[in-house]
Amino acid sequence: MTDDIVIQAADPILDVDRVSVTLSGRQILDEVSFRVGAGQFTGLIGPNGAGKTTLLRVILGLQRSVAGRVSMLGQRRAPRHQPIGYVPQKVLLDPDMPMRARDLVALGADGERYGLRLPSRQRAAAVREMLHAVDADRFADARVGNLSGGEQQRVLIAQALISRPRLLLLDEPLANLDLRSSQEIVGLLARIAREQQIAVLLSAHEMNPLLPVLDRVVYLAGGRAASGTVDEVITTETLSRLYGQHVEVLHVQGRVLVVAGDTPATVPLVGTD
Amino acid sequence: MFAAGFMMNAWITATIVAVVGGVVGYFVVLRGSAFPAHAIPKGAFAGAAGAALLGINTLIGLAVFALLGALGIGSLGRRGRHDVVTALALVMMLALGAAFLSRTTEYEPEIYSLLFGEVLGVSASQILPTALLGVACIAAIAVVYRPLLLASVTPEVAEAKGIRAARIEMVFLVILALATAMTVPVVGALLIFSLMIGPPAAARSLTSRPLLAMILSVCIALATVWLAIAASYLYNWPIGFFVGALGALSYGCGRGWAAWQQRRRVASAAVTVLAEHPGHA
């Protein structure tokens, strides 16, 4: 409902229409609908286990939905043809692995193609450009396994971006980062979204680091979703409806806190940091 | 050492084997597939032993069991733990081998050479088939190099690009089976494994560039095999002993080098910190 109120100048890059997913008898997603437009930074927020990863997998075409449709640029999704950049959760890179940051990014360009690949000046230039865009020139030749969490995240983002996607999906990219790295990554992503007019969809269970840059929010709880601007979605009424129980949305010193129930023993659900 | 005809055959075939071992081994180490790299040749050996006793060409028994092993591990591995299915597939093949062996009470000297290699007994007629199979192996790796690399390093990103993990694993296992079939008659079932583990493990400690690491892996494998042949010729001890020892040595050197590099990195990072914050101790 709230989607219709927001005016979008261009066609949405991503259109998720009443997607439902059931796994081993449990309904993980229930008629989730939202849209992401070019240059928009959208946060997929929800507590752990809410189904954020499942939703991302549906968008990627790796998980089948029981009902609903996902379309990109007006067409049904197919893994090979639509350029989607994907930064997965929890990528463990072996410190012994012989792979530089530069090589990892290069794999993002054509890693899925079979056959021999000749060294190409064009590709090398593209790799340099991507590394520069994510501010990773310093450690471009270091082993990926030796990099810090934040540095690895930048390299993975560069890997996702080199294929010039229209949509960039990130699964909990901030989960294991310290506050400063978190802020840097968020700033970087917001800049990329704006400058390259890419639709960015990022999942997180803490929304406060994202508040300054979020254009829209898709809040996922109890399998249901509400989407719109932060002010429209992050309200006591909307979230209580989603959670199926009374939750309070508190604004504390510029931060948002979502707590369950109105008893003294409140349990923070989302938004604490 | 170089004059006798059979020695030339040995050098040539061993070289081919080392190249294939170094290339395939690069991915074995990258993917952590040490167990399948041991299990497939060993299971294949059971097939060869059985074939020898049933009067069939051993190479056929070898190839059939190697392929069965690869397919078994790949398909069972979709549902079960990988190391468990590898172990069970291996023992099933060995048990079949034992069943074949029980059909006769003879002892086959060929069995020792199938296990530990008889590179000094390689005939000239074996060179061409070995070379052709080797080329096939290398070509297969060249074709799947990029998807295999991507799937080995960031499997989720590969999946998002349409590379199914289970399928690429199966492709890799089949290539491993092919490499097995061509190398086992030369260096033996138990030793191709050492060539696929030690040299690549050492190589990756020496460089962080993927392609260079593969080339170094081949170089170290070549050095290992040549030294082993020379030593075996000079001291009459089995070549397997030298391959195993050199493999362990190259692995140890690689680990040592990596540890030393690590210490240097930490030290220089500490120096940088001190330089930036001169006031701190």
Add this chain to the structure above:
Amino acid sequence: MHQLYTAIFEPGFFASPQVHVAAVVGGLVAIVSAVTGVFTVMRGQSFGGHALGDVSAAGGSGALLLGLSPVAGFVGLGIIGAGVMDMIGVRRLRGRDLATGIVLGAAIGMSALFLYLTSTQSATTGAVQQILFGSIFTAPVGSIPITIALGVIALAAVAVVGRPLLLATVSPDIAAARGVRVRLVGLLYMLALAVSVGLSSLAIGAILSTALLIGPAATALRVTKRVDYAIGLSCLFGVAATWIGILLAYDSYYWGTSHLGLPVSFFIVAIVFAGYLVSGIPVAGTAGGRRAQMAQPSVTAERDEIAA
């Protein structure tokens, strides 16, 4: 009715002294392997368990060469091998399997050497075959006491470190926080595994050693998630597979016209393998199985797990 009985239990089965020894030795070894195996499978150390079998065999070849007791060779080199594997092992499963492989490669090289030297010294042909494919029916009666002794040692070791080992396996960080010496516990477990595998390789052969270590335990762990149940079931499966295998092997001499029979190892492995496959059927068909599949997206992800 009587015909059915004799079809199943061919004449002389229960009276045969060979069968008695095989049943006792096999049963004992099956139990020790089953218990150790549960931890082995949980820790993802199937390769280590198998490799130690080959390492023990190298020890056996060495003992043969030096004229030492085979037990000393099998168990001795096994313990050394386990110690080295543990020492050079790394935290990730990938790195640990690599270290296992290196030790295995070196041990195989030693095997090659010992067997070669043995064959030049004496005319013992068939040594390779014996060590690799050794049969349970050739285990002498005198091996029962040593089997019991070693088995008790291995089981005792597992019993002592069992609970901290379990915690360290499930979550090394929590274990460390609770004061568990994770590295030490891991080493003790490896040593117990070495004794168990050394024992089983010697008593029932290399093939059965791995099969009875991994198969029943893996099957049991698929059937139940509770460790104590898994240990019990694993013992049950292991002993059942062993005894039925012995029975079938005995019967097989009466099959067909050649009267050669099939080896015991073949039957036991086939039963263990079949049991594992069957246990996978209910898991695969359900959505729970599909979810388990999703949770294990790739081989390489499995090997990225942090090993304790």
